[in-house]
Amino acid sequence: MTDHRLSNRSAQALPAGVAAPRYDRASVTPGIVHLGVGAFHRAHQAAYVDECLAAGETGWGITGVSLRSADTRDALAPQDGLYTLAVRDSGGETLDVVGAIGRLLVAPEDPAAVLAALTDPRTRIVTLTITEKAYLRAAGGGLDATHPDIVHDLANPQRPKTAHGFLTEALARRLAAGTPPFTVLCCDNLPANGATLHRLLIEFATLRDAGAGSRDDAAIAGHIAGQVAFPSSMVDRIVPATTDADRARISGELGVEDAWPVMTEPFRQWVIEDNFPTGRPAWEKFGVTMVGDVAPFEDMKLRLLNGAHSAIAYLGLLRNHATVDRAFADPAIRQFVDALWAEAIPTLPDDAGLDTSAYTAELTERFSNTALAHRTAQIANDGSQKLPQRIIASAIESLEAGTEFVHLTLVVAAWIAACAARGKTLPEGHFTDPLDTSLTALLSQQLPANETVTAVFDLTGFARDHAERLTLIELVAVHLVHLRRDGTTLAFAALGIE
Ligand code: CS2
Numbered sequence: 001m002t003d004h005r006l007s008n009r010s011a012q013a014l015p016a017g018v019a020a021p022r023y024d025r026a027s028v029t030p031g032i033v034h035l036g037v038g039a040f041h042r043a044h045q046a047a048y049v050d051e052c053l054a055a056g057e058t059g060w061g062i063t064g065v066s067l068r069s070a071d072t073r074d075a076l077a078p079q080d081g082l083y084t085l086a087v088r089d090s091g092g093e094t095l096d097v098v099g100a101i102g103r104l105l106v107a108p109e110d111p112a113a114v115l116a117a118l119t120d121p122r123t124r125i126v127t128l129t130i131t132e133k134a135y136l137r138a139a140g141g142g143l144d145a146t147h148p149d150i151v152h153d154l155a156n157p158q159r160p161k162t163a164h165g166f167l168t169e170a171l172a173r174r175l176a177a178g179t180p181p182f183t184v185l186c187c188d189n190l191p192a193n194g195a196t197l198h199r200l201l202i203e204f205a206t207l208r209d210a211g212a213g214s215r216d217d218a219a220i221a222g223h224i225a226g227q228v229a230f231p232s233s234m235v236d237r238i239v240p241a242t243t244d245a246d247r248a249r250i251s252g253e254l255g256v257e258d259a260w261p262v263m264t265e266p267f268r269q270w271v272i273e274d275n276f277p278t279g280r281p282a283w284e285k286f287g288v289t290m291v292g293d294v295a296p297f298e299d300m301k302l303r304l305l306n307g308a309h310s311a312i313a314y315l316g317l318l319r320n321h322a323t324v325d326r327a328f329a330d331p332a333i334r335q336f337v338d339a340l341w342a343e344a345i346p347t348l349p350d351d352a353g354l355d356t357s358a359y360t361a362e363l364t365e366r367f368s369n370t371a372l373a374h375r376t377a378q379i380a381n382d383g384s385q386k387l388p389q390r391i392i393a394s395a396i397e398s399l400e401a402g403t404e405f406v407h408l409t410l411v412v413a414a415w416i417a418a419c420a421a422r423g424k425t426l427p428e429g430h431f432t433d434p435l436d437t438s439l440t441a442l443l444s445q446q447l448p449a450n451e452t453v454t455a456v457f458d459l460t461g462f463a464r465d466h467a468e469r470l471t472l473i474e475l476v477a478v479h480l481v482h483l484r485r486d487g488t489t490l491a492f493a494a495l496g497i498e
Helices: 039-043 045-054 071-079 111-119 148-155 163-177 193-212 220-227 244-254 295-318 324-328 331-347 356-367 376-380 383-401 408-421 436-444 449-460 469-493
Strands: 030-035 061-066 083-089 092-098 101-106 125-128 183-186 233-236 262-264 269-273 289-291
Touching: 030 045, 030 101, 030 111, 039 045, 039 083, 039 262, 045 061, 045 092, 061 071, 061 111, 071 083, 071 101, 083 244, 092 244, 101 111, 111 163, 125 163, 148 163, 148 193, 163 193, 163 220, 183 193, 193 220, 233 295, 269 295, 295 324, 295 331, 295 356, 295 376, 295 383, 295 408, 295 469, 324 331, 324 356, 324 376, 331 356, 331 383, 331 408, 331 469, 383 408, 383 449, 383 469, 408 436, 408 449, 408 469, 436 449, 449 469
Parallel strands: 030 061, 030 125, 061 101, 083 262, 125 183, 269 289
Antiparallel strands: 083 092, 233 269
16 A cells, blocks of 8 residues: 555655654653644744754653644644654755654643643653733733633633643642652743743632632642743744645655645744753754843844834735735835834843844845745734734833834834724735734724724733833824825835835
């Protein structure tokens, strides 16, 4: 029988030029559980772990968990967890079949299996890429204790839905069994991501303890606060969503079907705080930077890469550019991004050895990668969750320092304008946001710019409790007036950009 699908067996006979795992996958044991096994994880953490396994480490296989949909498991389980990583730029494409993911689980189908993987004593690290919105923060930044999934998880600790519920229940069971806690390694684009998740979990566990009364699973909050490590990390690799054309092309090149290959760029970076009480792979041998404090790297990435990405996405959408490379080739957007970087760079620490000129020069090259076709609509998703750390933080710090700026606030106005353009000049549902219901209702009222921006700041919690909130609202509103009157042409002209 011929193999039609990528699998352990068919991977033995791939065309020359396609790299397949060079290690015995059967001897790898699970050591990492990953929550949120999407394309980003498969292009980033799993690729690093694959290199550790290829170098002979055997204890760090990944169990991939989807917290929502079964799509990834359905695509990858029939291929023994294997998938192709296609690294693309103008020089061409290299194909690597990655073998780091041993098992795939779908939490809503079988929460008990996920808890079993998390409580397995061999699991020593839990990594997460669940996206910003899945941290379930309220507008003030604390845990949204009214969110239906949090309410559910507090009432049903044995059948959780959220990362908060799974991690807390697993840590409680490990504590009861005398198994040391795993290290929780957050890999999402949040500032101080480890510390942020730590704080949210303590809040969740405190509510859970209060509800448990005399149940013997109470008192987990103190354990999480004092005994569990939450190193922060900065992750970076651009990963556009896979298209059907990618699937067909890669399957053609492999000679067997790969139901879900992942596309990415050559660049990758991972900076991690070195705090792993129960061990970790020797990541530093494969280009990972292990540090004491990740904050400066995190801020540089969030404010320069992700901040520019959001700017390119919203301004690009308003100017009909479907991909990042095309938007970035638009001279007005290019000029805008340079000016945005000039405003954000002074907010970064100058004593942390960051080389911002080399960094932005590299970003210029990465955003120009025409082989990726990274869609502006993909980046436009979830703006309410992304803008605080990408744009608002730089704006607040600049106001505090008395530095003038005009570009940062246009990104916020462009987000509002792009949201309002959905169903008009942009397709309905072209991108989405967890606050869409309230946001759409608000924008349909067509209030004056200042009132619109105030209501958006109230809804999202942007700059909440900051003395500069009103100034910021006024600055955003000026841009929104221009965008409403004559689109990006007028907004750019007001900034001297032609
Ligand atoms: C992007 C990021 O979709 C987005 O919001 O800005 O996913 C970005 O591509 C990655 O953070 C790059 O590391």
